[in-house]
Amino acid sequence: MRARIRRVDLPLFGTSALAPELGPDLYRERLARLRDRVDRNGFDDLVIYADREHSANLAWLTGFDPRFEEALLLLGSAGDPAILVGNECFGVAGAAPLAMRRHLFQDFSLPGQPRDRSRALADILTDAGIYPGGRIGVVGWKTHPIPTAVDVPSYIVDQLRRIVGSSGSVENATGLLIDPGDGLRVINEVEQLAVLEHAACLTSNAVRHLLFGLRPGMTEHEAVRLLDWDGTPLSCHLMLSSGPRASLGLLSPSDRRIDRGDWFTVAFGIWGALNCRAGFVLAGADELPRDIDDYVERLVGPYFEAVAEWYGALRIGQTGGALHQIVERRLGDPFFGISLNPGHQIGLDEWVNSPIFAGSPIELRSGMAFQVDIIPATGTAYFTTNIEDGVALADAGLRAAFEAADPAAWERIQARRRFMAEALGIELHPDVLPFSNLPAYLPPFLLSPDHAMTLVG
DSSP: EEEEEEEEEOOOOOOSSSOOOOHHHHHHHHHHHHHHHHHHHHOOOEEEOOOSSSOOOHHHSSSOOOOSSSSEEOSSSSSSEEEEEOTTTHHHHHTTSSSSEEEEGGSSOOSSOOOSSOOHHHHHHHTTTTTTTTTTEEOOOOSSSSOOOOOOOOHHHHHHHHHHHTTTTEEEHHHHHHHHHTOGSSSOHHHHHHHHHHHHHHHHHHHHHHHOOOTTBBHHHHHGGGOOOOSSSSSSSSSSEGGGGGGOOOOOSSSOOOTTTOOEEEEEEEEEEEEEEEEEESSSSGGGGGGGOOOOHIIHHHHHHHHHHHHHHOTTBBHHHHHHHHHHHHHHSGOOOOOOSSEEOOOOOOOOOOOOSTOOOBBBBBOOEEEOOOOOOOOOOOOOOOEEEEEOOOOOHHHHHHHHOOOHHHHHHHHHHHHHHIOOOOOTTTTTEEESTTTOOOOBBBBBBEEEEEEEO
């Protein structure tokens, strides 16, 4: 099968009118599962740290994410966990779907705010059950091969270590939640999958609207308004850039005017989903400069064929190493500049972890959700191309539960599978649930958004 540009009618797959909500019972179930995991791993207590940038672990467990401030959750072996919050988050934490005992800890408040009503951190920690000789797990943001490497502010970790003393230990326990093989957060419940599908509808609909509305002469700020962001919390800053700026990828929009012939990239991510597309602001290959007039043959075609094979190999029980090998075999030439993991897990945060790396023995499991995130960085006049969409894996039981819980979302998923097979030539294993309303849809020339890459025999 070879990749070719063809005119493609991209359906309007739709979206649910209201976002699915996670109820208190689910958060209580997560708390019970985490406590069981803590006990089985030999920890006496677990501490979860969060700040504005790294709130997903805490939000997944409690439904609360700190705004402006930091927060610290003390799990305890029973009863409601304790949450330390600053001045402005004290009320918000009390409205979380998971009941928590709140402690005002004003060192988490913004600089210059009152700090006259807090108890000492040591007193709060000891009252919550941190004791000499204890083995304390700390959840920050990242795992680390050295157990004692903890990415949480030192004044918190130092205090924990002072309390447990030389007979105890304070260790990185982030893997309990985000280990790429069996972390609690990488195996999604049917309720969470519905949330992720809804989020993917929002981001992919937005990027579609931009692709079909983009015109030369717009400023980047005018173009980004086509996304029609509705205020749903972002998982990362919104990225849109054109011309030479687009080579850096991660930049926010500016007042630069978009010209015909420009490089262009956009990435829009909210909690649970992100979509990215990139290409040339042109109508077709005949408008390319002569030195890159083989852009589709040299870059986009091989890239699309690699992504299609990656999709075709995706299934429960597949190893991350096998998916990595597909991309290495097809796009391993340094020209393509593939350096990051070709695919990763997604949740409330845009990148949770990744089991997809060279030689990975990790088998993919039912309930995992992924970003198809294979990014060429040629560093040449060929610029790049990109398909970044969300997808999940579900065994027969989970698929039946999803269909029963959200029939409309299930029909959208089936419509996307049919489109990928019939219009694009990409056959999916029954385990694979595409969430994006741009499912593998790749128009290389953004002024002809109805002409996309397909596989032909």
